[in-house]
Amino acid sequence: MIRRAWLLALCFVAAVPSVATSAAPKRKSCARVGTTIDASSYARVYRSRGYVYACLRDGRRRQIGAVREDGFTGLYRFALAGRFLATDKLVCLRDVDCTASLEVRDLVSGRxxxxxxxxxxxxxxxxxxxxxxxxxxxIRSNNVVQQVLKLDAPGPPVVLDEGNDIAFGSLALAGTTLYWTRAGVAKTGQLGTAHDSALLARP
Incomplete structure (x- = not known):
């Protein structure tokens, strides 16, 4: 009788962890949430309920920031390549005094x-x-002049070209070569180097 009681007790103890495990809530996948902005082999960037998120391939989710919906403050421009997301954000006080901030974020590390x-x-x-x-x-415009700029080394951005005849929508990248159009003429510049890996973190 005593032996039978011990066996029942052991069965009960063994069953408890499995019950607790099955009752644990599963983390909701971000793979199909919201509206996709861009995607790469590392992450999907999407918009949901006024915010921008990155859904990493391992299932983690990172909040990037609020979307610019009122015409003033928020994120409004995005570019994704691999693990790096570039964004531009306007922050305005009283809808007048505005600061534009460009950032490049490593989505894997969050930096x-x-x-x-x-x-x-x-x-x-x-x-x-x-x-x-x-x-x-x-390409940044202040309603007076357009500038083509790059940031591929420590220090401030480098101005590659400037004028009021630089075409919006013409900036493109192939390898390390930049292309844009000014007064109908194709222009080129270099962005980084093929061997520059200073900011490439370990996978």
């Missing part, structure tokens, strides 16, 4: 690896490209 800030109410990015190493280039 911001490059950033550039512009204090100008009318300064918005029209074109944005990023490499798989986190190097970034863009």
């Amino acid at each position: 911001v690896v490059r950033s550039a800030r512009v204090d100008d109410d009318a300064n918005e990015i029209r074109d944005l490209v990023v490499t798989g190493k986190g190097e970034v280039a863009w």
Whole structure:
């Protein structure tokens, strides 16, 4: 009788962990949530309920920030390559005093690896490209002049071209070569180097 009681007790103890495990809530997958903005082999960037998130291939989710929906404050421009996401965000006080902030974020580590800030109410990015190493280039306009800029090394952004005849929507990237159009003429520049891996973190 005593032996039977011990066996029943052991069976009960063995069953408890399995019950607790089965009762544990499963983490909701972010793979199919929201509206996709861009995707790479490392992550899917999507919009959901006024915010931008990155869903990593291992199932982790990172919140990037609020979307610009009121015409003023928030994220509004995105470019994704590999594990690096480039964004531009406007932060406005009283809908007038605005600061534009460009950031490149390593989605795997969560770190911001490059950033550039512009204090100008009318300064918005029209074109944005990023490499798989986190190097970034863009066309920014302040309603007076357009600039083609890049950020691929420590220090402030480098101006590659400037004028009021640079075409929006013309910035493109092939390897390390940038392309854009000014006054109908194709222009080129270099973004990083083929061997530059200073910001490429370990997988």
